[in-house]
Amino acid sequence: MCGIIGYIGDRKACDVIVSGLKRLEYRGYDSVGVVTENGGELYIRKGAGKIGELEKKLGLSELPGNRGIGHTRWATHGIPDDTNAHPHTDCTGEIALVHNGIIENYLELREELLEKGHLFRSDTDTEVIAHLIEEELKTAGDFEEALRNALNRLKGSFALGIIYSRDVEHLYFVRHESPLVLGIGEGEMFAASDVPAFLPYTNRAVFIDDGEYVILSKEGYTVKDFRTGAVREKEVHTINWSLEMAEKQGYPHFMLKEIHEEPKAVKEAIYGNIEFMDRIAEEIAEYDKIFIVAMGTSYHAGIVGKYLFQRLARKVPIVEEASEFRYEAEGVIDKNTLVIAITQSGETADTLAAIRLAKKRGAKTLSIVNVVGSMATRISDLVIYTHAGPEIGVAATKTYTTQLTVLTMLAIALARHLKTVDGDYLNTLEEDLHKLPELIEEVLGYEDELKALAEELEEKKDFFYIGRGISVATALEGALKLKEISYIHAEGLSAGELKHGPLALIEDGVPVVAVAPSGKTFDKIVSNIEEAKARKGFIISLGDNDELRKISDVFLRMPEVDELLSPVVYVVPLQLLAYHLAVLRGNDPDKPRNLAKSVTVE
Numbered sequence: 001m002c003g004i005i006g007y008i009g010d011r012k013a014c015d016v017i018v019s020g021l022k023r024l025e026y027r028g029y030d031s032v033g034v035v036t037e038n039g040g041e042l043y044i045r046k047g048a049g050k051i052g053e054l055e056k057k058l059g060l061s062e063l064p065g066n067r068g069i070g071h072t073r074w075a076t077h078g079i080p081d082d083t084n085a086h087p088h089t090d091c092t093g094e095i096a097l098v099h100n101g102i103i104e105n106y107l108e109l110r111e112e113l114l115e116k117g118h119l120f121r122s123d124t125d126t127e128v129i130a131h132l133i134e135e136e137l138k139t140a141g142d143f144e145e146a147l148r149n150a151l152n153r154l155k156g157s158f159a160l161g162i163i164y165s166r167d168v169e170h171l172y173f174v175r176h177e178s179p180l181v182l183g184i185g186e187g188e189m190f191a192a193s194d195v196p197a198f199l200p201y202t203n204r205a206v207f208i209d210d211g212e213y214v215i216l217s218k219e220g221y222t223v224k225d226f227r228t229g230a231v232r233e234k235e236v237h238t239i240n241w242s243l244e245m246a247e248k249q250g251y252p253h254f255m256l257k258e259i260h261e262e263p264k265a266v267k268e269a270i271y272g273n274i275e276f277m278d279r280i281a282e283e284i285a286e287y288d289k290i291f292i293v294a295m296g297t298s299y300h301a302g303i304v305g306k307y308l309f310q311r312l313a314r315k316v317p318i319v320e321e322a323s324e325f326r327y328e329a330e331g332v333i334d335k336n337t338l339v340i341a342i343t344q345s346g347e348t349a350d351t352l353a354a355i356r357l358a359k360k361r362g363a364k365t366l367s368i369v370n371v372v373g374s375m376a377t378r379i380s381d382l383v384i385y386t387h388a389g390p391e392i393g394v395a396a397t398k399t400y401t402t403q404l405t406v407l408t409m410l411a412i413a414l415a416r417h418l419k420t421v422d423g424d425y426l427n428t429l430e431e432d433l434h435k436l437p438e439l440i441e442e443v444l445g446y447e448d449e450l451k452a453l454a455e456e457l458e459e460k461k462d463f464f465y466i467g468r469g470i471s472v473a474t475a476l477e478g479a480l481k482l483k484e485i486s487y488i489h490a491e492g493l494s495a496g497e498l499k500h501g502p503l504a505l506i507e508d509g510v511p512v513v514a515v516a517p518s519g520k521t522f523d524k525i526v527s528n529i530e531e532a533k534a535r536k537g538f539i540i541s542l543g544d545n546d547e548l549r550k551i552s553d554v555f556l557r558m559p560e561v562d563e564l565l566s567p568v569v570y571v572v573p574l575q576l577l578a579y580h581l582a583v584l585r586g587n588d589p590d591k592p593r594n595l596a597k598s599v600t601v602e
């Protein structure tokens with residue numbers, strides 16, 4: 001997730017762009033860049049760091065001209081440094097562009113363009129687009145045709161802002177699976193990833209749809225379909241949001257916005273890793289002594305990872321909290337050990353210490369990380385990015401489902417490599433993996449029901465979340481979400497454990513949330529639910545088998561999904577339930593008391 005802002009009009013473009021970038025910073029903040037045009041010449045300044053630090057240092061507010069584009073980056077391909085910061089240019093330096101999204105086929109395109117003699121300066125997927133347009137310009141009738149030809153060769157997600165020094169009347173913008181909105185002024189026009197970027201100047205907006213590009217001039221805009229070239233009529237909306245509401249795209253909290261971003265985030269996690277997973281699997285296939293280390297929500301992803309590795313790759317990783325591993329594991333790690341660290345921030349002190357210990361003992365380290373360029377990525381041998389985009393809410397939501405997504409991809413790739421399970425089953429699982437964004441979308445539709453349920457449960461003091469097999473992790477994560485933002489006591493546990501102690505706490509009306517997808521242990525969890533019901537527990541069950549309806553006070557009918565993929569879908573209603581309970585109880589879910597987004601101390 002990155003932020004784009006473009007301006008064309010009579011104002012000093014860099015002023016509009018710099019102020020817009022400040023308002024887009026929540027979308028990404030590891031590097032910044034601005035390009036303006038004056039007298040047919042492009043002026044580019046860019047660098048790693050935050051806009052506040054770089055504005056003066058790079059002289060961003062001194063750039064001449066009345067049209068230009070800015071970018072605030074959240075790195076996906078290539079570490080956050082000066083060279084990888086956007087804008088990127090073609091070989092001639094006449095085309096400069098900024099990008100938000102991931103180009104899935106960039107390696108293939110880069111190879112082709114290198115062969116044709118193009119010189120690349122960065123490690124980004126974005127740079128290929130500039131060279132591709134340059135290449136298409138050699139045969140196309142004009143810039144617009146070259147742009148369209150290039151766009152039709154791209155796979156993945158992209159919102160683009162493009163400036164061509166030979167066309168001083170226009171700016172070009174594109175949207176495909178990454179957001180883009182136009183701001184309509186009087187004799188001036190804006191384009192941005194999000195409304196807050198231009199809200200101080202205009203509240204009239206046109207939302208661009210997937211597969212469309214925009215030719216922007218001072219006086220107006222033309223929107224066309226980039227597959228057919230046909231002009232599209234667009235509706236102008238009046239935005240009544242405050243600036244703060246607009247940053248959250250109308251959602252009252254970042255957490256809710258981030259939950260609603262999960263379909264997209266999971267898609268990006270798939271797109272962003274599809275090309276690399278086999279190579280990573282090959283590199284780790286020989287290891288049999290495997291530890292998965294992480295904290296909090298990432299630790300729960302590790303538990304899901306354990307089940308996936310067992311069932312698919314026939315490997316049995318030990319999942320350990322990094323805070324324990326770092327003090328206990330020294331004697332058992334050696335060069336034959338693989339340590340997989342899972343960390344959204346890449347900066348959690350205990351997880352970093354665990355990686356360092358593993359390295360010191362000669363083990364191979366693989367980190368699954370969201371923040372590109374974070375410490376974990378710098379000290380690990382191998383890195384898989386989750387591509388969830390920045391997560392502002394303290395409670396992990398979209399970063400969890402993307403961690404699960406990449407762990408599933410890794411386990412499938414390992415199983416293929418090791419031929420541990422039937423290839424047809426892996427194909428089906430892979431097909432189903434691509435359907436996850438749709439399934440998440442479907443369960444997001446339960447929000448009203450979950451909100452009503454939260455109202456019913458608002459006064460409850462203790463919650464129990466139960467699951468079996470891979471769903472134990474979902475139970476633990478559901479309980480953690482509730483604790484951390486609603487401040488209600490909650491326990492997550494394996495349903496089989498219930499009658500070994502915790503059942504003593506179940507009495508009239510105590511909520512028991514059962515995570516019960518169809519699968520190996522479905523009948524077992526049904527018995528466990530009965531046990532809780534017999535003690536008058538208030539049963540809320542999530543599953544795809546209607547039998548659950550009979551034994552539950554509340555039944556949430558979940559879409560059918562392979563048990564191994566179910567954690568990605570089943571956790572979403574639990575995130576929503578926790579969110580609505582927190583709000584009802586007057587808490588700020590984005591900033592829970594006593595907690596920080598990144599725990600950089602032991």
Ligand code: F6R
Binds near residue numbers: 343395597598
């Ligand atoms: C809970 C949560 C935390 C983090 C934990 C690890 O919602 O966000 O439990 O999961 O602090 O953080 P990372 O993944 O950054 O290492």
